[in-house]
Amino acid sequence: MPLWLRQREREGDSLPTLTVKSEKEERRIPFSPGQSLREILDGADVRVRAGCRGTGACGLCLVRVEAGHVDEPKPNESTYLNEEQLTEGVRLACQVIPRQDLQIVILSPAPESDWRSLSSREGRCTARFAAFPLREKEKDTYGLAVDLGTTHISLSLLDLANGECLAGRYGPNPQMLFGSDVMTRLITASESSEQAEVMSRQIVKAIGEALWDISSREGIDLQRVKSIVLVGNTAMLALLSGRNYSQLLQPSHWTRAIDCLPSHTDAWAVAWNVHPNARIEVIPPLGGFVGSDLLAGVVTTRLTENGAGCLFIDFGTNSEIALWDGQALWVTSAAGGPAFEGSGIECGLPAESGAIYRVDEQQDGIFDFAVIGDGQARGICGSGLVDLIANLVKTDRLTNMGRFTSSIPGTGFALVGDKPGIFLTKNGVDVFQRAKAAIGTGIHVLLERANMDYKDLRRLCVGGAFGSFLNIANAQQIGLLPKIQPELVELCGNTALAGCADVMLSDIAARHLALLRNSLKIVNLSQCPNFDDIFLEHLYLQPSQGE
Incomplete structure (x- = not known):
């Protein structure tokens, strides 16, 4: 089998390395x-x-x-x-x-443990934007911000007096056992109230386990937690509260507000071992599949404060997109599937240790790759997949239609020579193309509704763990991102978690979030008459047309 991919130390040339020896392996960590x-x-x-x-x-x-x-x-x-x-x-x-x-x-x-610590580099524990003024709070009281995602759950524990992030955790959403996508879970819940109740309890238990991990490892008294704020996509919030999740299976509700706020949260406070009088707030979703995670991202990036032409993409299993035209905030959701989070692809992994997150072509025609944690490669995450596909297209090993050329064996492209089970197949490329086309269609339709064009874009914010390692040039080359000047693109990390924390800490951020609802225009992509044509156009692995 030809060697096309080899591992190299990306940052080790300029950064010192920590070598960790154990009976099982030796890890090298720049x-x-x-x-x-x-x-x-x-x-x-x-x-x-x-x-x-x-x-x-x-x-x-x-x-x-x-x-x-x-x-x-x-x-x-x-x-x-x-x-x-x-x-x-x-x-x-x-x-x-x-x-x-x-x-x-x-x-x-x-x-x-299923829970790993968050670092500021990952953009999940701290915001990268100017902080909102803090509200007055008593000392020694803590708050918890929660981003409830389809694939993962992220939490930040903060000091309410000064906004300091005391600890953060990131772990799998246990509902994955019921399906990797939201529609499968919604159908399961609608068919069985018992299964719906199990899904709700799973999330409550998972948040409790993450809090226990924080408490036991950081020595933090959870009884000091007196404020908890949760954001998420509509389906996850509805399944958590156990209310009106079946409405999301009805197209007539895909642009309407879904009442999925919990009727009571006392049991949650007990399960999480926080202060018995802790205030627990679930920020309502916007409408249809557009959740409060998108709204939190718009708040923390201050998307509407920089004039017209600001675009925000929150990549995930249920990707969400917002466009500010100077007066209205156009929003939509795109069912991209779990490809951006490393699921649904044979060689896929989340952005975690062992995942290939960067691929570069070298002069000898071999692709160098970098692994999160610098250990042995176990698969590839979303950003690495973007790099790999872009380089395969660039070197004529993959056509812009997503077909391997004759130089690639029928089994697909081997990621690691000594690991024949880790390879990118035609099916993996197809899954990525569909996810990419969903995002491209969403951007296209929002620009069309706002009477704008790609050339009118002045700022692009990329949210989600997927975007933390993204190579902008490669993403633009295959049409995942609009081809605007790279300096106008901001990789913002987990904006949902950061925005959730902002709203919990600041009255100004909370008011900003409330006012945004007055300028919203929700677009249901399935109701666009030319949806199929636009989607097919964006399946091609090439820069988006019209740019």
């Missing part, structure tokens, strides 16, 4: 100096046992330094480590801040 060992390990999903917020108060995060230089032990390390341990290189991971290559062994690995 890192930016200034972080503690615990923070680096959490970001790479190689977690060490912990019970405090990195203050050295618990003494649990034991590692042994085997090679490389670190600073002298800090005073609080002497509380938990004796002279013999310190001589052997045993340290507390939260107290060591490496500045150069380092090799360690984790002596106290954390128990396996």
Whole structure:
């Protein structure tokens, strides 16, 4: 089998590397100096046992330094480590801040968990935009922002007094057992009230597990949590509350508001072990399949504050799009499916450790690739898939119609030579093309309704975990993003979570969200008379026409 793809160290040339040795494997993790060992390990999903917020108060995060230089032990390390341990290189991971290559062994690995810590680099725990003024809050009270996605659930625990993000978690939506897409879950719930109740309980339990993970690892008292705000797409919010989810199966409701607010939340507070009087607020969706996650993203990116021609795309299983024309906010949802989140494709993975997230063509014709966590490749996530498809088209190995040329074996394109089970098939390309076409159709129709053209776009905000690693040029080359000047494109991370936090922390952000509802114009793509023609046009792997 020809070798077309090889792994290389993308950031290792300029950044120091942390080597983590264990009985099972050896991980090499490039890192930016200034972080503690615990923070680096959490970001790479190689977690060490912990019970405090990195203050050295618990003494649990034991590692042994085997090679490389670190600073002298800090005073609080002497509380938990004796002279013999310190001589052997045993340290507390939260107290060591490496500045150069380092090799360690984790002596106290954390128990396996579905929940991983969020880093600011991923854009899920902190916003990248100017903060809204905070409302007055008593000290030592916390708030929880929750983004309820189709594939994943994200949470940020914040200090309500100063807006500091105390901890963040990201984990799978357990409803995936009932189907990877929202329609399958809605049909299942509508056919069986018992199954619908199970789906609701699954989400409540999952949020509780994430909070327990935060409490146990960060040493945070959940009884101080007095405010909880949730956003999500309409289907997820309706399945959580158990109300009116069947309306989403009726086309007559696809541009109407869906009442899916919970009738009571007392049981949730008990299940989550937060303060019994905690205020729990579910921000209502906009209408049809357009949820409050989109609205939160519009708030945090301040999309409507920069004049006409601002476009926002929140990539996900249920992708949502907003266009500001200077007076109205045109919004729609596009059923792109789970391809952008690494599902529905044989070699697909979420944006997690082991996922190929970047692919580049080299002069010798071989594609170099980079893996999240810099470990062994286990598959490819959405941004890596964009790069791979763009490079296959560029090198004439894939046509703009999505067909492999004769140079590719019938089984598809092998991602890793020694892992024949990891390959991109024709079916995988088809799934991606349909997802891309759904996004392109949504953008096309919104521009058309607003009497605008691609050349009128002045700003493009890309939301969702998928966008965090996206190569803008490659995305534009195959028509996933409009081909505007790259400097006008902003990769914003999880804007839904950031916007949810803004609304919880700031009265001004909350008022802005409420006022946005007055300027909304919801578009149902299925009611567009030329939908099929537009969709077929955007199936091609080429820059969008008319740009």
